[in-house]
Amino acid sequence: MENTSANRPIRPRLRQAARCAGSKTEQPALGTAGISTDGFLRQCFTPMYETGAEMPKRSETEGDFFKSLSILKKHYSLDMIAYRKLPYPFNILMAGQELNAKLKDEYRFRELFIVKENEKTTITVKESLRREFSLYYIPVLPVYKMWQIPEQQSCAELLTAVFAYLYIEAGLSYYRDEDTYMFYNYEILADWVEDDKDSADEEDYQNQKKAVDTANLVGDFVQQKMMAEGFRHSLDTLIDNFRAVTDFETLSLAIAKNTWRIWQTYPDATLYSHASNPCNLDDEDADDFYYADNNYVGMNEHIGFVASETDVLSDSLFRMVNDDFNERPSFQEPEITTRFGEKLPQYADQLACEDQLLELITDLCSLFYTQP
Structure with missing residues (x-):
């Protein structure tokens, strides 16, 4: 698999068909029918077109395209109409049109490109998740509060183990780590609170200052729990020993079981295993969120842990x-x-882990949103 840049699509420019002239002969006399012409209606005619100014040469394109198409059809197990014998480039256009339709998927968005590289023409397919851009921020404050209540500590331990998997194994960013986007934002908020100290209402200032201190406190507390030696590896034991009583605990257990299933199914995968490079940055620059900040929204910026979604900050x-x-x-x-x-x-869904991780994060956020 390679990242490649697509050539300009091959598209003919249609021209208006000549109008048919009316018949100048006399109407024939009625009689027995001659040879039937019903077959005319069953024939397929190619439309008229003009060759574009940058039309690739047939000898350099046609053979490579249909060889590439043959590989693609076997990969996706597709049955398609044979277009090779149609006039060039209409045969490629028709094949591309059907291929676009056949590649449509309910859960994946696929883009089709014709690429020429090193004098060779091939078909390239770019596949991504059918998900709208969203902020996937998991609040840690609800779990911190549960740790402070003895009756809820077993559930807090279970959810913290889920957090530990997402943080350490799946690679989600954590707002208390200094090299993260959210650490930077919380620092700015803390500076704003102090800068407005003299002009703000005293009660507002105290509430905001408390929220900043609480964000730091709960973040450090939960992070220390997650990083305890061997803690995340005890998730299966925690699941076996957990006894759900409330609806919230039942949902928490279901999320923990799903987390364990994903971990066992994709033991070496992270959320960033197939992260795109929207601006074609070098690897070094793509890993630097300060550089990416001026180009695109990185996955490590809109997916991760925050202190709370309901505090005054x-x-x-x-x-x-x-x-x-x-x-x-x-x-x-x-x-x-x-x-x-x-x-x-044969095709295998290589984005399944990322899709399931995002669904898991969504379930976690929904759990805390509905928490009593």
């Missing part, structure tokens, strides 16, 4: 984040680009 935090993201031209997402130049194995 939340409105300012999310308004600041949204204003920042609205200035970015694109965003990073799980993405697979497959170039069909050589024989490939």
Whole structure:
């Protein structure tokens, strides 16, 4: 699989067909029917077109295209009409049109490109998740509060183990780590609170200052729990020993079981295993969120842990984040680009782990939103 840039699509320019002239012969006399012409209605005629100024040469394109198409059809197990014998480039256009329709999927968005590289023409398919851009922020304050109540500590331990998997194994960013986007934003909020100390109402200042201190406190507390040696590896034992009583605990147990299933199914995968590179940055720059900040919204910026979604800082935090993201031209997402130049194995959903992780994060956020 290779990341490649697509050539300009091959599209003929249609021209108006000549109008048929009316018949000048006399109407024939009625009689027995001659040879039937019903078959005319069953024939397929190619439309008229003009060759574009940058039309690729047939000798350099046609053979490579249909060889690549053959590899693609086997990869996706597709049955298609044979277009090879149609006039060029109409045969490629018709094949591309049907291929676009056949590649449509309810859960995946696929883009089709014709790419020419090193004098060879191949078909390339870019596949991503059918998900709208969203902020996937998991609040840790609810779990911190549960740790302070003896009757809820077993549930708190279970959910913290889920957090530990997402943080350490799946690679989600944590707002108390200094090299993260959210650490930077919380620092800005803390500076704003102190800068407005003299002009703000004393009660407002104290509430905001307390929220900043609480965000730091709960973040450090939960992080210390997550990082305890061997803690995340006890998730299966915690699941076996947990006895759900309330609806909240039942949902928590279901989330923990799903987490364990994902971990066992994809033991080496992270959320960023197939992260796209929207601006084609070098690897070094793509890993630097300060650089990416000026180009696209990184997955490590809109997915991760925050202190709370309901405290007095939340409105300012999310308004600041949204204003920042609205200035970015694109965003990073799980993405697979497959170039069909050589024989490939049967299609397998390589984005399944990322899709399930995002669904897991959504379930966690919904759990805390409905928490009594």
